[in-house]
Amino acid sequence: MSIGVAIIGSGIFAREEHLPVARASPDFALKAIYSRSLQSAQNLASGVEGVDLYSEDAGAGRSYADLLAREDVQAVIIALPILAQPEYIKQALSAGKHVLSEKPIAKDLATAQELLQWYTANIDTSKTLWAVAENYRYLAKFIRTAEEVRRLGGVKNFRVSVRSLIKTDFKYYKTEWRRTPAHQGGFVLDGGIHLVAGLRLILGEQEALASVSAQSSLLQEYLAPVDTVDAVAQTKSGASGAITMSYGSAFNDFVFEFDCAQGAVTLNFDRVTVNGEDFEVPFEGRGVNHEVAGFAASIRDGAVQALLRPEQALADLEVMEGIFTSNGARVELRLQ
Amino acid sequence: MSIGVAIIGSGIFAREEHLPVARASPDFALKAIYSRSLQSAQNLASGVEGVDLYSEDAGAGRSYADLLAREDVQAVIIALPILAQPEYIKQALSAGKHVLSEKPIAKDLATAQELLQWYTANIDTSKTLWAVAENYRYLAKFIRTAEEVRRLGGVKNFRVSVRSLIKTDFKYYKTEWRRTPAHQGGFVLDGGIHLVAGLRLILGEQEALASVSAQSSLLQEYLAPVDTVDAVAQTKSGASGAITMSYGSAFNDFVFEFDCAQGAVTLNFDRVTVNGEDFEVPFEGRGVNHEVAGFAASIRDGAVQALLRPEQALADLEVMEGIFTSNGARVELRLQ
Known part of the structure; x- marks a missing residue:
């Protein structure tokens, strides 16, 4: 029997990923869409049959609380602006709905930790599940790179x-909350946290990050407060590495390089190279289908799958916050 | 009239560069060669006419002090192991000989500063000149890259x-003092300080480095104590950058990249690329000829040329020592 689900939010990612994935999913039945304005909900739902719309301006019986009161909705997928999400997550969990909320888990570590503590203190976590989405953990190219790194005896430098x-x-620049961000790091948080998730997946637990030291800078004024970070990191086993993420650069690259005990592994856009041998990893979508399937399986099993646990998202955010707050100092990472 | 010069040291760089450059120089007349063993001095001088050999084991009248007592020798070029150099520099300067000593200026900043203080306190610096060699400051590709960066409005990230x-x-691994280094950083100091000199030349005074935060690691046991460093740096104007130097890596690159106000400049081995347009900078030797000519001009002018000043070498070493000692912490640079 399929799980009744609602999509909360009507932004770009909801339109491009959550809506088509939820509709195509054999596990879920899309029952409702909520957006803060009815107009946005209608735009997203355009051409979609049998879905009820909710919003703050949709009138009586059409609020977020009304949606959460529906018995045929067992789960929600939340993709709202970073600052807005925590309250929506809390309300849904309080109403007994399983939640898959988009990354980042929150705007900063303090908010995220407060949210997670609230969850474990107030919700029966064996009955009502909270999962945090990070599609990069499901991308074939990162999984393949991780396998190759393991095969070459682990990371010594990256x-x-x-x-x-x-x-x-x-398109994402046109989003008001992204263009004039009230959250730390602006686009670098929004985009960079994916890269940290990919890196953490490849490094694995054995080589988990232990510290970062970083500098931030702004190359394009319109991307304020920050569009570029440079970091050095050290893993628990003593390997070191360098991380550069820029959204305001004249350079264009997407490279993950690993100096391993038995050679070199490179992920360059969609190409994985192992000691000189190339593998093209076909692009099979952005992984949201796997993520949503994992959410469904979590609900069936009564436990959130490892890759979807809030603790994973918290660990990603810890790295990003360490990078943003370092100003050259060494920041110890304690949640990896 | 040419300047009488002696070469002090008989290692790889003396053989490949100093000897042929000194012999070909219109400014210098090579009078003598000193090495700590006569055998080494003889090896270097093999096939060279009219040059007297000195060493610790060459017998009476053939010591370093004897060489320095010669009135027809006005200058010495010193290329000895890093730890040995300071004493030889002091003796030569005390004997009134102009000195061009090889980089690094000393094994660490404290030794280098002590040496420079000793020089200014004990030697008439207007009469007896001390220059420190750094051939990367004379390489056409770095000079060209620096010009292009300036043309594009300065560095924002690098x-x-x-x-x-x-x-x-x-060949350099076979050198005993390099293979089992008693100086910090091993090969990374020896080789990396050239790269820092190149970077500092390109950044210029306006964008001088202000701080570094770094991690060191060892990828190949036989290159102990360290073969790899990752650093982030910040310039005085707030630009940030990342520096990776490894001599134990499965990767092979030589890239200096600059995100500038008006685009991108890349130095990739011998190729300079400016906003997509490539320039091959022909390799015209390792710059030692220009360096030695600069030393001669310094002697003629009675003042050490800017690129050869010990303060430049001190600034290079400060960056390297900052990288080696950081362990992730922010190290302020005060000599740039």
Whole structure:
């Protein structure tokens, strides 16, 4: 029997990923869409049959609370602006709905930890599940890279370099809350946390990050407060690495490099190279289908799958916050 | 009239560079060679006419002090192991000989500063000149890159990545004092200080380095104590950058990248790329000829040329020592 689900939020990612994935999912039945404005909910639902719309301005019986009161909705997928999410997550969990909320888990570590503590203190976590989405943990190219790194005996040194230029006509730049961010790191948090998730997946638990030291800078004024970070990191086993993430750069790369005990592994865009041998990893979508399937399996099993646990998202955020707050100092990581 | 010069040291760089450059120089007349063993001095001088040999085991009248007592020798070029150099520099300067000593200026900042203080306190610096060699400051590709960076309005972000694998049959690895280094950083100091000199030349005074935060690691046991460093740096104007230097890596690159106000400048081995346009900078030797000519001009002018000043070498060493001692912490740079 399929699980009744609602999509909370009507932004770009909801339109491009959550809506089609939820509709195509054999596990879920899409029952409702909520957006803070009815207009946005209608835009997202355009052409979709049998889905009820909810919003703050939709009138009586159509609020978020009304949606959460529905017995045929057992789960919600929340993709709202970073600052707005925690309250929506709490309300849904309080109403007994399983939650899959988009990354980052919250705008900062303090908010995220408060939210997680609230969850374990107030919700029966064996009955009502909270999962945090991070589609990079499901991307074939990261999984393949992780396997190859393990095969070559583990990481001794690494580099992440992902640089591009977000232009003012970029679809995500047009989102008001992204363009004038009230959260730390601006686009670098929003985009960079994916890269940290990918890196952490490849490093694995054995080589988990132990510290970061970083500098932030702004290359394009319109991307304030920060569009570029450079970091050095050390793993628990003493390997070191460098991380550069820029969304305001004239350079364009997407490279994860690993100096391993038995050679070199490189992920360059969609190509994995192992000691000189190339493997193209076919792009099979952005992984949201696997993520949503994992959410469904979690609900069936009564336990959140490892890759979807809030603790994973918390660990990603800890690295990003360490990078943003370092100002050159060494920041110890304690949640990896 | 040419300047009488002696070469002090008989290692690889003396053989490949100092000897042929000194012999070909219109400014200098090579009078003598000193090495700590006569055998080494003889090896270096093999086939060279009219040059007197000195060493610790060459008998009466053939010691370093005897060489320094010669009135027809006005200058010495010193290329000895890092730990040995300071004493030889002091003796030569005390004997009134102009000195061009090889980089690094000393094994660490304290020794280098003590040496420089000793020089200014004990030697008439207007009469007896001390210059420190750093051939990268004379390489056409760095000078060209610096010009292009200036043309594009200065640096906003940068990366240096130079990685290779020193094998056990590498000529420099066979040098005893390099293979079992008593100086910090091992090969990374010896080789990396050139890269820092190149970076500092490109950044210029306006964008001088202000701090570094770094991690060191060892990828190949036989290159102990350290073969790899990852660093982030910040310039006085707030630009940030990442520096990776490895001599134990499975990767092989030599890249200096600069995100500038008006685009991108890349130095990739011998190729300079400016906003997509490539320039091959022909390799015209390792710059030692320009360096030695600069030393001669300094002697003629009675003042050490800017690129050869010990303060430049001190600034290079400060960056390297900051990288080696950081362990993730922010190290302020005060001599840039």
